[in-house]
Amino acid sequence: MDPSGINNFEEQWRKALSEASETPPKSIWENIEARLDENSEKGAVLPLWWQSKKLWLAAASVAALLVVGAGFWFSDSSKNGQNRIEVAGKAAQSPATEKTNMPEAGHAAAQENTEAVASNAPDNIESTDSKSVKENNQTLASATTPRRNVENSSGRSSASRVNSQNSIGAAGKSDIASVENSVLERNQDFAQSNNLASTSISSNEIQNDILAKTESSEKAIAVDMLATPAYNELDIHVQKRYVFFKPDAIAKEDIKPKKHTEYWAGIGLMPASFNPDVQLKNAPQDFSYQALSRTKAVTASSEAGISYALQTHGGVRISKHWSVELGLSYLQGNSSYEGGGYLINSKSQSTNVLENALADASKGSSYSGGTDKFNNGALYVDITNKVANNYQYLQMPVQAGFTLNPDKKLSYSLLGGMMANFFLSNQIEAASGDIITTRASDEIYRSMNWAATTGLRFNYRLSSRWKANLTGSYQKAISSGFRSNQTLDAHPYLYGVAWGVRYSF
Amino acid sequence: MTFNEQELVKGCKQRNRIAQKQLYDVFGGKLFAICLRYTKNRADAEDVLQDAFIKIYENIDSYRGDSPLEYWLRSVVVNTALNHLRQQKYVKELDDIDYHLNGIADREFTLANFQLQQLLELVRELPQGCQTIFNLYAIEGYQHNEIAQKLGISEGTSKSQYARARALLQLKLNKETRFDDGSVRNKQL
Incomplete structure (x- = not known):
């Protein structure tokens, strides 16, 4: 076997x-859409909670609370940070005061300094917030007025050192006038004048760094709580041969319970063959007087005609x-009755067996079909006649x-049921x-009789939404169509093929 | 067509109709071609495609993005097609026929001269079992043991059905080629 040849074939x-x-044809998407609509209308197999407005509102308020809460937490921690800066400043100060032995001067200068700042910009002290701390950390050059406060708090130690080394007069450098200078300049001055000052500032910076880190991590936590996990860009895998084998995929997909409620309405036209199957049990009275006609009269039969519904x-x-359906139809059943001959009397009045039978059946009523005109002297004409009977x-x-x-x-439907005619x-x-x-009011025919019906439908x-259908159907009356079944009996039956369309809701 | 696969999947997971339609527009053609390969007539293929898309939309949550979307979609379609065949009980009729790959040395084998429709038609003319196994093995790339497990048949049956499919296709191709360009290829069978 040549494996390269094999590969070549499959390749x-x-x-x-x-x-x-x-x-694919356009109708496919329409059908898919219809089935999706059907499924979603049925009250959702999956809880689509993310489509609920209420839940969105709830989520939004939780998110808002988190943001506000995070803000409070944040500003609290930045205030703590400031305290720590001050403590650090004081800590740095104490060795310096030991060295110089001029703690009071240092303190005085520092206090003067802070007071001066306070008097110059009292608002700034209050406005020391998280932002200023953050900015501190980000860049010294961009220092703004609120920053001065922080600087001043560290300046307490540096100023004390400046004082201790130079003179109290030197503290004038960092007095009211110097506050107006940029913080950066002062910082540089301090750094130049005293190493200790710069170390204390850098220690402050470290503090600030740590603070900023904790702040940013807190911020990150808050963001994590709010944001959805991000999508990772998928790598594009290029594979020559990809085996997708999920043995349990089919089993999983099959156990979805589905609801199938669907309503429809339809119309149709059914050409049919209708046979009333009228049977004469006994010859009608007038006929029975004619001994000969008796047998002939009752051997007649009904013939189906072209009918429609x-x-x-x-x-x-x-x-x-499974489905259940109800209907309302108008049936025009045409047929003919053959045989029975007819009677003719001396006055040239005639009657055929069917009209005579109906007249019999309507005894006592105002039925116009006939009266007892054929009791005597009538002649039975033995001609197989065919009369329309619709x-x-x-x-x-x-x-x-x-x-x-x-x-x-x-699709194919098998139908079965009852029909009230x-x-x-x-x-x-x-x-x-x-x-x-003959009308229902003549009380010859039953105003309602039952029929059984069965059929096969192709949809x-x-x-x-729309379906066309072709239904083959058979109906057979299970009770007689006549009120009195002494002389007449009828069990109409029908074969038909209905053409129709229906619309689903 | 340009589209963002992640966005599309996300939209489908939210049961967004526009996203669903876009998914259908992007992949419908390829997936329909798969359906056509596995079925005998267009109406069946349409039914399979419909069912497959309903499954895709209903089970999109189980797609985790660990393989390319297209492969996941294809696997759903193939499974739906097999399910469809199973319902029609075609697969059960598979017998172990005595066919073996008898060294068909087709070094110059090429399908370049054929139209897609012609090839699809050739595959669809195969007996149902051969058709299914040919698709699974040659096009989808399953191994015989996997096919055997999938279809509930023996590995031997899968192999012999495949060999039969191959032989039949070879035979038909030879005929078609003669017909098209008038030349007779080296008959290997």
């Missing part, structure tokens, strides 16, 4: 395919696969659906050629 394929790119429905998805129903289906592939582009009207073609219309997702 070529990898080169060709691993970086390949293909623009206008449907509206609304539904709710209650779990990943129904209008208002339908209310309640169905449960089980959907396969629910979130995919193409409210009778609106029936039209039959009379032997005379007229149309006899095709057009966009995140």
Whole structure:
């Protein structure tokens, strides 16, 4: 085996395919967005606390407290620092006074000095704060008026030394007039005139350094408490072959519970084949008088006609696969009734078996279908005639659906349920050629009868909200369509294919 | 396209829709090509891509930035594709066929003359098992033992399926090459 050859094969394929790119269709993002919306609407799988305004306000107030607290802490510690500077100054002073034996003069000069400063700029003493200390540390050259106070406190020792070596008059150097000079100049003077002075100043500087360090570390702590951890820039790794193997990644991703509530409304048109399945149990009274016609009359049958239903429905998805839907449809069921012949009397009035049966069924009512005109002398004409027999129903289906592939582009639903059919009207073609219309108020048909319904639906997702569907459906009445089933019986059934669209909310 | 990966991830972690869309815009094409490689038809590939992005957005918090973002995204897509195949029970049908790499010496082997679409089509024409294992081994770079573990098959099956995939591809390439430039290459098979 030639390993280089093998590598070459895979190398070529990898080169060709691993970086390949293909623009996905636009609808994909829409679907993803819809599913994201769905998930976020369901009250969040993850607690999105950072999107809560209240929590932000709380966090902001905590942050504000921290800032203020840190400020207090900071200024406290800087005051302490100042005290320490003074103590240090005094400590440095004592050996100097021992050397010179002129403590009083030193003190006097120093006091004079501080007093002079105090009288010149009384505000400055009070305004000695953390800032001045910090500035101290940063640069001596940028010394400002408040700094003088600090300098003065250290100046107590240096001034004493100046006094001790030169004379009290020399202290005039650092008197009211000299305060007006720049601190830097004075510092330099002190340094030149006395080494001790400079050491004491440098000791002060060390103090200041230490203070500044502790301050800055305190500041850093405060900042750490407030700021989010910073992102590190990732290195760009260039690898020829990267193995991403996470055996438990799939298992982890699968155990997310999801909620699936979704509402929709839809409309559709269903061309159908409707058969009322009208059965004559006994020949109608008029027919039964004609002995011969009896058998013929009851062997007739219904034939399905081209019908249609206008449907509206609304539904709710209650779990990943299950849904419940309700609807309201108008069904125009056309059919024909074949057979039975008809009767004709001496007055040339005629009746076919269906109208006669209906007239029978409507006994006692004001039904216009016919009266007892055919009791005697009527002639039975044995012609297989075919009469139109059309129904209008208002339908209310309640169905449960089980959907396969629910979130995919193409999904399938199995439907099953019950349907209430409210009778609106029936039209039959009379032997005379007229149309006899029977209404619910005629009390021949049941105003409502139940049907069982089942179906198979194909859903095709057009966009995140819209779906087109094609539903094959079968309905069969489980009770008779007639009030009295002595002579007539009807169990309408229907096969249809509905085309529709639906919109999800 | 210029983008800041960290910002993008941060935005996605905050469930920011603009960031999510940008992530999709930046990586959607490459990831869709992966989906196309693992599936048999475009509709399935679209389903896988959709599912994968939902997983990406929902699990973005588990991305810690310890590997480049693209590798993490690719691994989610590959896993989603495998899951999809598993649901369709393709993978279970894998048999240990007696195919071995029998020294295919293709020193001058090149795919430079082929269009991406052609190559994708060739891969998708492979039997499902071969297709999956070819993708995992040759393109993604998994080892046979890892593939075996991932798919719940034996290492031998993975190897033999891969050898079969390779042989089939070689055969198809030979045909296609003859067809395209009229020349007959040295047939090794």
